[in-house]
Amino acid sequence: MIERKLAARTVGFKAGERNVFLHLLTACNLSCRHCYINPSQHGTTTLPTGTVLKWLKLFARPERPSNLILLGGEPTMHPDLAGIIRAAKALRYAVTVDSNGFLFHDLLDRVSPEELDFLSFSLDGPEPAINDPIRGENVFTTCTTNLQKAVRKGFHTSVIYTVSSLNIDHLHRMPALLAEFGVKRFFIQVIGLRGKSAAGRSGMETNWQVDPGHWLEVVPAVAREAAELGLDVTFPKVFLEPGEQFECAGNVAENYFIFPNGRVYQCPLCEDYPIHSFSIKEDQLVKNDGLTEARFFSLSIPEGCVMNKLLQPDNIDYGDDGTPRHRISCCLLKQEIVPLMD
Ligand code: SF4
């Protein structure tokens, strides 16, 4: 086997880059067991197309690199998704659609590969026996069939795998499968305790969390293997090395997580709570006063991320002297391993 040269790096928050995560709707045809959508906080509205176009303009900065990630629920259930993608491209966003793979409204026939930067598919296992108990019956087959169709049509595709205690031991089978499918990028995510997976915190339901040792043993090695097969791989840093600097994206980056009820968060860990930094009111972005997530961003604690400590302290491991063995990084800090061109 020819050995590929790889470049591995931690992806800091890039100066000047904006990431706009727009939830077009919260409805979905699936009911994944770890779904993070929380209708009591995020509403049940489907954004009318006219509103989407106004909101896209509100966040557009055509003179700066801006990524737009169109999300749901299931974004392809929005009947005007193809037109929304074109409007976003005209505003010079780099556009990604994150789909569960069902691709409603003939998306692959209604946009061209040149109009969409990336089409992302969510898969939580290398076969139906692992994926479908988490995401639903027959989801693996539908998702992978549409993924291969997208690749054949020339779309740039990525796959998102949400690692939890239910599927971490099957992650190592993903690189070969994705290389065979012709996928370009592989995003390994860590399960967050939001939405439905947060409901298990009482201990009555599934314990989704992966302990630090298990994560560090499995994830970086699988990421490297995927990169050796030619995939660009991104995975969250999670545990900082001793001496590595902690930074909160809320202080140093521009990320907007926008929900159809007009809530705009800067931190995804805060999305289950009414502490959003901004609201969209009458199609204008308004900064909120009072106790918002922004109050937490400047707090400095030995454990690293304050919201992690508040919401999911189980992933912090303490030594005998009571100090944390690892600080937890910002959940938006990623590591990237990419194959280098010869
Ligand atoms: S596909 Fe996404 S939005 Fe739909 S149920 Fe699954 S996690 Fe939730």
Ligand code: SF4
């Ligand atoms: S995850 Fe933690 S460090 Fe990152 S933006 Fe939220 S509060 Fe800040």
